[in-house]
Amino acid sequence: MKQSVGLYQEQSLRLAMTQELKQAITLLQYSTLELVDFLKEQSLENPLMDLKEPSIHRELSSSRVQRLKPKKIGTTTTQTFSIENFSKHGETLHQYIEQQLLDTDMTTEEKKLAKRIIQHMDENGYIQEEPVAIAEQLKTKPEIIIKALNTIKQLEPAGIGAQNLQECLLLQLKRKSPRNELAEAILENDFTLFAEKAWKTLAKKYEINIKEIQTIHDEIVKLNPRPGNRYETVEKPKYITPDLIVQRHQNHFVVSLNEEIIPQININKQYESALKSKNELESYLQEKLQQCQWIVKSMEHRKHTLVKVMEEILRVQQSFFLNGPSFLKPLTLKDIATRLEIHESTVSRATKEKYVQTPYGLFELKYFFSQSLSGRHDEEKSTKQVQQLVEELIKNEDKQKPLSDQQLTNILQKQYHITISRRTVAKYRDLLNILGSSMRKRYD
Numbered sequence: 001m002k003q004s005v006g007l008y009q010e011q012s013l014r015l016a017m018t019q020e021l022k023q024a025i026t027l028l029q030y031s032t033l034e035l036v037d038f039l040k041e042q043s044l045e046n047p048l049m050d051l052k053e054p055s056i057h058r059e060l061s062s063s064r065v066q067r068l069k070p071k072k073i074g075t076t077t078t079q080t081f082s083i084e085n086f087s088k089h090g091e092t093l094h095q096y097i098e099q100q101l102l103d104t105d106m107t108t109e110e111k112k113l114a115k116r117i118i119q120h121m122d123e124n125g126y127i128q129e130e131p132v133a134i135a136e137q138l139k140t141k142p143e144i145i146i147k148a149l150n151t152i153k154q155l156e157p158a159g160i161g162a163q164n165l166q167e168c169l170l171l172q173l174k175r176k177s178p179r180n181e182l183a184e185a186i187l188e189n190d191f192t193l194f195a196e197k198a199w200k201t202l203a204k205k206y207e208i209n210i211k212e213i214q215t216i217h218d219e220i221v222k223l224n225p226r227p228g229n230r231y232e233t234v235e236k237p238k239y240i241t242p243d244l245i246v247q248r249h250q251n252h253f254v255v256s257l258n259e260e261i262i263p264q265i266n267i268n269k270q271y272e273s274a275l276k277s278k279n280e281l282e283s284y285l286q287e288k289l290q291q292c293q294w295i296v297k298s299m300e301h302r303k304h305t306l307v308k309v310m311e312e313i314l315r316v317q318q319s320f321f322l323n324g325p326s327f328l329k330p331l332t333l334k335d336i337a338t339r340l341e342i343h344e345s346t347v348s349r350a351t352k353e354k355y356v357q358t359p360y361g362l363f364e365l366k367y368f369f370s371q372s373l374s375g376r377h378d379e380e381k382s383t384k385q386v387q388q389l390v391e392e393l394i395k396n397e398d399k400q401k402p403l404s405d406q407q408l409t410n411i412l413q414k415q416y417h418i419t420i421s422r423r424t425v426a427k428y429r430d431l432l433n434i435l436g437s438s439m440r441k442r443y444d
Helices: 019-029 032-045 093-101 108-120 131-138 142-152 165-173 181-189 191-195 199-206 210-220 269-276 280-316 318-323 333-340 344-351 383-395 405-415 422-431
Strands: 049-052 088-092 244-249 252-257 264-267 355-358 361-364 372-374 380-382
Touching: 019 280, 019 344, 032 049, 032 280, 049 280, 088 093, 093 108, 108 131, 108 142, 131 142, 165 181, 181 191, 181 199, 181 210, 191 199, 199 210, 244 280, 252 280, 264 280, 280 318, 280 333, 280 344, 333 344, 380 383, 383 405, 383 422, 405 422
Parallel strands: 244 355
Antiparallel strands: 049 264, 244 252, 355 361, 372 380
């Protein structure tokens, strides 16, 4: 076969993404706070861009702004320990401990060493590194570290300085008055058996009945497994600001973009005369003007898309907004994309890390999307509805005879006509942070 080298013309079709389109896609992915940061950054680089702060600027105290942690948005959780998480504002755990060190009988050098040791303490109040490792880092002897650690463990809040959960609970238990020596012995010597609820084995070993172990269990769950959480961390708390707001007006709902913290973009009029001149400055300013116009257009596109997607979610999930989360219907990104005649990736970007304020609280847009399961009379039920049913059934169960995953499966099928496997029920239970039946059983 003869080959030749030459210049040839070829016609082809290609999709070219313009800079304007790229910017519109990027802005669509941004949450409100990310968008504000982007605009401020652009205004520093572009002399034509003037940002006007909103006249009504709601700070983080707004009712529409919620703490990101520890609360989960749009879900409920069940914790092994019932503990109220609250902050002692204005003071970190390290600062509180350092203040207490001043009142100890430690020498000045020992106090300096203790201050360095507590830098190894995590936000929960644990020091998980071995004393030998800390000693190597601080270039001192392990026994000196152990002595300082023992002093730290006597400070408030009870349980700080522990290496693990077992020690943390034991430190707190030993400060109880009167002391429960049996509970201390079980925690110290048989923590794993106790945690796994092998209570028959424990009852036989300690020659007590199971009800006594249940009483000990009830006492221990009142302890704080994360004593350091009461205090502020050095890192500032993260906040969520809703990107969209759904409000009810008489018999209908209205979707609006939350523009309270989005600054308005204005063109700096001081450069108007320079834009008309024919020089290098005019060329530079024309480029910056075009950038401003692109950003304004991209923001309008973002607003239009977000509102449009949320309005369609509202139409499909009308029962949710009228009656609450338990009436959530099955919905996929593809469903919304088909209804709006847009690409599924556009819906994905529009819902990514976006939050909406509703009459029932703050929800991530992704919350409204879930797969379907067959329900009564072939009515489709969302996976979130089934999870809520599982949670409700467990909440109302007989605690002395808790429902197994198979029993929950049978109830869902017989009473609610929902076909689901035992493994799926177990998966939903794990997602809800609910223990298995053997771990939920009480022996009152």
